[in-house]
């Protein structure tokens with residue numbers, strides 16, 4: 001092959017296509033698709049990164065192609081499947097292909113790192129010659145092409161391997177490690193030259209001699225496990241016996257060391273599910289199953305046993321869990337069953353840890369991958385099964401470019417891998433449930449709880465009642481009495497504070513002034529640990545004011561029922577109860593989430609109080625009471641999914657009660673006791689809710705009856721933003737049939753963020769073959785305006801409209 005098609009790292013519309021480069025003869029069969037290379041770009045001497053998409057023998061280009069400058073990877077970092085996926089993804093999400101390619105890789109691969117070669121076969125003469133007695137050497141651009149060819153061949157024959165050592169990347173856990181350029185003979189010589197009393201140096205050299213193949217070794221390990229003092233290492237460094245380098249820490253993520261579990265005997269409903277999915281795995285059918293299983297019906301065990309079926313056939317399995325589901329419980333269950341065959345990928349990992357896990361997957365060292373949204377790009381091969389737990393979760397959709405939905409990516413991969421997809425939830429998204437209705441997905445219903453336990457008894461408390469409207473604080477007598485009884489029985493309770501944002505803001509009770517961000521149209525929120533007011537959008541922070549900046553009154557204070565406030569009320573009501581609070585404040589530190597849950601799980605607390613993050617997935621046998629303080633918050637969202645979100649939240653949180661032997665009770669406090677979302681959730685009646693909500697969506701032309709595309713325009717100048725929005729609307733009108741519905745332009749709910757004004761247009765449609773190309777055209781044209789500060793974002797099937 002002499003020509004490579006390359007996607008370059010210049011994210012603009014004009015460069016959003018492959019460019020052809022010639023492959024220098026010396027790199028002839030080294031350059032393959034999926035590798036990153038460095039190429040000259042544009043006029044001048046600029047060198048940039050690019051991904052090789054294709055290689056071929058001929059170019060249609062008449063002139064002389066520029067040559068690839070050097071290869072960055074000596075083995076492809078993206079498989080053919082991923083390259084294909086990037087085309088589809090870029091098209092589907094209106095993103096630059098380069099962004100899609102980069103999204104598929106762990107972030108450290110975008111960082112600067114060094115690559116080292118290490119020998120695997122130390123008897124091979126070519127290897128010996130290449131290393132020249134060194135334990136390792138760095139792959140730099142000073143290597144000649146013929147050296148690169150040799151390295152590449154030796155790597156393919158597994159005579160050597162390549163390792164990355166990350167240079168400098170913020171927020172990465174870096175460790176100092178010891179490494180040496182000396183070979184074994186030189187080390188022995190050095191040891192012989194030491195004076196007899198240099199005991200610690202002798203010890204250190206002995207270590208290096210013995211562990212030459214394991215280098216680099218972390219300094220802390222040398223100190224802890226081999227008793228070699230830091231000073232000895234420093235001395236040896238001075239004498240050029242070793243080098244100190246930085247490495248990313250290789251370790252298993254925290255909080256994952258569950259007990260080994262074995263498979264449970266399945267209930268009839270579980271058995272049916274496992275059999276059906278198992279058959280699809282064996283037949284290699286890209287079929288999609290929707291498991292609609294009530295809370296506590298044992299969906300996890302179905303996942304585990306179907307994963308096992310895939311493994312038995314020498315296939316792999318990919319399981320996605322929602323973001324908030326840093327749910328250590330689910331991860332523990334998978335790791336507990338499959339041990340170190342599992343890699344875990346979630347946003348709680350440092351980028352180094354993430355890269356470690358990615359490498360294990362890429363090397364084929366693991367068979368099961370569990371992770372949040374971006375784990376859908378895990379470089380697994382021979383996928384036999386893809387599972388998406390809590391499939392209704394909005395967090396499967398990425399809010400930034402590329403705005404992909406992991407559910408769609410999973411379906412794409414299932415087709416390429418010929419494997420089934422399992423979507424599971426007690427409260428499926430309307431889209432998925434509607435697809436099951438039409439027979440596109442295969443519906444599996446699990447209606448019974450494990451142990452034939454009843455669904456919890458739910459009581460709705462009308463907060464408008466005389467009895468409740470006059471209470472001080474937020475606990476109705478009903479909820480108070482239930483809490484009292486729970487504590488007396490030594491059971492546990494979960495209290496949900498349904499919050500829009502997650503924290504409190506400041507308001508003056510004299511003049512109504514609200515402390516807002518100077519750059520964004522949002523109120524600043526209080527961060528207790530910083531003791532400061534902070535903007536969630538731009539990070540602006542300022543001290544907590546003592547008096548109102550507007551009227552100087554001292555009556556400025558925190559407003560909104562924060563979790564801290566509720567915690568205080570609980571402490572006042574039940575001084576003897578042990579309360580754990582889980583919200584953004586208490587979970588900011590890494591691993592804090594898992595620690596709180598672990599504490600609650602081992603019954604070191606009686607009440608778990610928290611925001612939405614405690615609502616789903618938790619499985620604690622002693623929880624008999626769930627209380628919802630304010631069911632209405634999510635109902636008031638200006639989003640067509642407000643009812644759906646409310647129903648899901650209330651059903652999910654209610655489902656935490658009475659999951660084992662004890663019966664559960666739920667108390668829901670609301671100002672809208674007659675709203676169908678609340679009534680159906682109280683009955684845990686998904687099917688009734690589904691029918692009602694489908695009817696309303698039909699009436700108002702929303703998903704799943706119509707497709708939705710959201711286009712937002714931003715500019716620092718509000719007048720310009722508006723002008724641009726109307727221009728955009730006109731453009732769209734030319735491409736749309738009269739069946740399409742255009743809404744807006746209207747300011748977004750937070751109309752100013754980081755000093756930019758935001759307007760949005762919503763397109764609702766059934767079949768508009770020209771829309772896609774029109775949107776691409778608009779993107780193209782506005783690119784030219786980019787310098788004026790316009791930004792246009794296109795969101796296909798948005799999860800949030802505000």
Ligand SMILES: Nc1ncnc2c1ncn2[C@@H]1O[C@H](COP(=O)(O)OP(=O)(O)OP(=O)(O)O)[C@@H](O)[C@H]1O
Nearest residue numbers: 264265266267295296297298299300301450617619
């Ligand atoms: N076949 C079985 N025999 C005995 N116990 C089981 C069986 N299957 C599941 N369980 C137990 O039942 C409990 C509930 O199961 P699980 O957490 O999987 O429910 P779920 O369907 O995921 O519910 P949710 O949607 O509320 O998260 C767990 O403690 C699980 O260990």
Ligand SMILES: [Zn+2]
Nearest residue numbers: 517520535538
């Ligand atoms: Zn701000």
Ligand SMILES: [Zn+2]
Nearest residue numbers: 508511548551
């Ligand atoms: Zn005031």
